[in-house]
Amino acid sequence: MDDSNDPLLTRSPHVDERLAPPETRVEYLHGQRLIVAPADEPHATLHCDLAHVVRAHVAPGYTAALDMLTRTSADSDFAADTSVFPAAPDPETGGRRLEEIAFEVASEQAMSVPTTKARELVRRGVRRVFCLVVEQQLTLEWSRENDDWARLPEDAVIEDRCLVRPLPVRASFDAASADEAVFEAILLKASAPIKQALTDARLARELARARKTVLATLEVRDLEIPDLVRVEVHRCTDIAQLDRWLRRAITATSAVEAIDLGGPVNDTEENG
Known part of the structure; x- marks a missing residue:
């Protein structure tokens, strides 16, 4: 052309x-x-x-x-x-x-x-x-x-x-x-300190969402939530732990049982 x-x-x-x-x-x-x-x-x-x-x-x-x-x-x-x-x-x-x-x-x-x-x-x-x-x-x-x-x-x-x-x-x-x-x-694109800050911020958002979900599940089931349970949930910084508590909150007969304040979580009991 x-x-x-x-x-x-x-x-x-x-x-x-x-x-x-x-x-x-x-x-x-x-x-x-x-x-x-x-x-x-x-x-x-x-x-x-x-x-x-x-x-x-x-x-x-x-x-x-x-x-x-x-x-x-x-x-x-x-x-x-x-x-x-x-x-x-x-x-x-x-x-x-x-x-x-x-x-x-x-x-x-x-x-x-x-x-x-x-x-x-x-x-x-x-x-x-x-x-x-x-x-x-x-x-x-x-x-x-x-x-x-x-x-x-x-x-x-x-x-x-x-x-x-x-x-x-x-x-x-x-x-x-x-x-x-x-x-x-x-x-x-961020530098190492900024990456860490952003990662921490994302973790904080995920933790806040997970804590809220655990407590909301207990509330929906009309279970009384003692102050010590709320304190334990809010201070938890382990997403996996909060996820285990959420699964327990679906069937537990009390809020204290859901987060297992009496001892470590029994995964066998949860999965069975």
Whole structure:
């Protein structure tokens, strides 16, 4: 195919060369001037959640940005909602290097603009482009082969050299999944003291949940819970012990029997 008249190949502006005025809501797409409007819920909250998850997953040597303008051609200059690009400057220009991953947030009714942007970004050299569809809570990835979006399964993960660990697709749409994914990503990148602090924090959360479950089980069974039982449960720092107490609490005739204050736990009795 003859690309000699392709304006991008004959005159390729650097990604830092501006057509759109920075710090405004103006973008340019194939010469058309666009005004990027502020968002409302849930579109706006998804922007925040996406940035939260992506930033935590960025691998060493890369950095992330929000609404960062990228010059894709002579007549296009626009910003992806979230992007990941090499932290080191371009050795030839000293400016920013092209992003490797870009994310867009869109509504199902307005997919034409992110679709056109995806084509422009891929044509410029961006390796991967994703789109999060607000209403249906879908994650799409641009397919070069099909020149269209491909839907990712809800349980899929995004694996890439830009990311310190696989990024769960559902994380941007679910707060609990997002926090867990962010925790795991930060833990991988953290120094030894921070890793220990994060591990201790996770253990503390698990212990608190296990203690609460033991006491709640006794309460549901209408068993009286003496103060010495509550003290024993709250001071326990052994997840396995709390799990044994929970199993006993299901059938014990009293709270004291459940946590076996009279002596060590009889595992044979529990399992029989």
